[in-house]
Amino acid sequence: MVGMKPSDTPPTLGVKLLSAGSAACIADLVTFPLDTAKVRLQIQGEKVASEATKGIRYRGVFGTISTMIRTEGPRSLYNGLVAGLQRQMCFASIRIGFYDNVKNFYSGGADILNKPSYPLCPCPIPAANIGVRILAGCTTGAMAVSFAQPTDVVKVRFQAQVNLTGVARRYTGTMQAYKHIFNHEGIRGLWKGCLPNITRNALVNCTELVTYDLIKEAILRHNLLSDNLPCHFASAFGAGFVTTCIASPVDxxxxxxxxSPPGQYKSAINCAWTMATKEGPTAFYKGFVPSFLRLGSWNVVMFVSFEQLKRVMMVGKKKMEDKS
Structure with a gap:
């Protein structure tokens, strides 16, 4: 990421992978109830979901959280957390940890992308550099989904599962869910929705990382803030808002x-068409507020944690090298 002081030693790939995965898990622990509320609002209106909830209506993010606590108990807000943490350790470590390396690969190893741009240089970022960043973000986002898709499927299904008396639970545990999906839907079931997920996460990753990169770079270049917590907070919050606007329909x-159960939709495109024709274009922005609250807060916690963990790991690594 930009903003590194010239005297700083660049973090190794291992440090970036571990700090990215750990930071994403911290962010998930803090914001998971918002993500669960988002999922419940997004599936509201589906026939299967309506039958399962027996007329329960979710209204707004905090209304959804309140309704879930009242009808299912507070633990329901963390349905799918185990799969969510598994997803982040696999997904975030790849999409965020590899970002700088892939960016350098596409730029042919040019150092200009990672050199601090803030000292006395208010010139705009070249369009070619922005293109490289966008391509790198899309690439690492798509790569991460290829590995983490089964964990995302299980997480979403757990979050959508209601815990009401008299309603049969679809899954009882994370490992049982993986096994059940594989046995009843095959390997394709574990990678169900992979194409829209690749599209969504390529968009999210590209928008999130590139926007964070550009906002942070602009702040440092114009000496608005130093490379510290307020700078990371502002950059992450801006990245969260832009990302939510672009990625919400695909999400x-x-x-x-x-x-969806097998056979409800022929494909992701058919799902989108059904939503558009039966519920109208506003259906694509269902759960927008919880999406933004979740993604905005997730970005803030993740990027702040990522920056701090990266520095702590580098200091620890340097101390170990000095002792040896």
Missing amino acids: VVKTRYMN
Whole structure:
């Protein structure tokens, strides 16, 4: 990421992978109830979901959280947390940890992308550099989904599962869910919705990392803030808002399609078409507020944690090298 002081030693790939995965898990622990509320709002209106909830209506993010606590208990807000943490350790470590390396690969190893741009240089970032960043973000986002898709499927299904008396639970545990999906839907079931998920996460990763990169670079270049907590907070919050606006429609389709039983939709495109014709274009922005609250807060916690963990690991690594 930009903003590194010239005297700093660049973090190794291992440090970036571990700090990215750990930071994403911290962010998930803090924001998971918002993500669960988002999923419940996104699937609201589906026939299967309506039958399962027996007329329960979710209204707004905090209304959804309140309704879930009242009808299912507070633990329901963390349905699918284990799969969520598994997903982040696999998914975030790849999409964030590899970002700088892939960016350098596409730039032919040019150092200009990682040199601090803030000292006395208010010139705009070259369009070619922005293109490289966008391509790198899309690449690492797509790579990460290829590995983490089964964990995302299980997470979404757990979050959509209601815990009401008299309603049969679809899954009882994370490992049982993986096994059940594989036995009843095959390997394709574990990778269900992979195409919309790749599209969604390529968009999210590209927008999130590139926007964070550019906002942070602009702040440092114009000496608005130093490379510290307020700078990381502002950059992450801006990245969260822009990302939510761009990725929300794809995210809704992904959630609906991944949670659907076999045969409900022929494909992700059919799912999107059904939503558009039966519920109108506003259906694609269902759960927008919880999406933004979740993604905005997730970005803030993740990027702040990532920056701090990266520095702590580098200091620890340097101390170990000095002793040896």
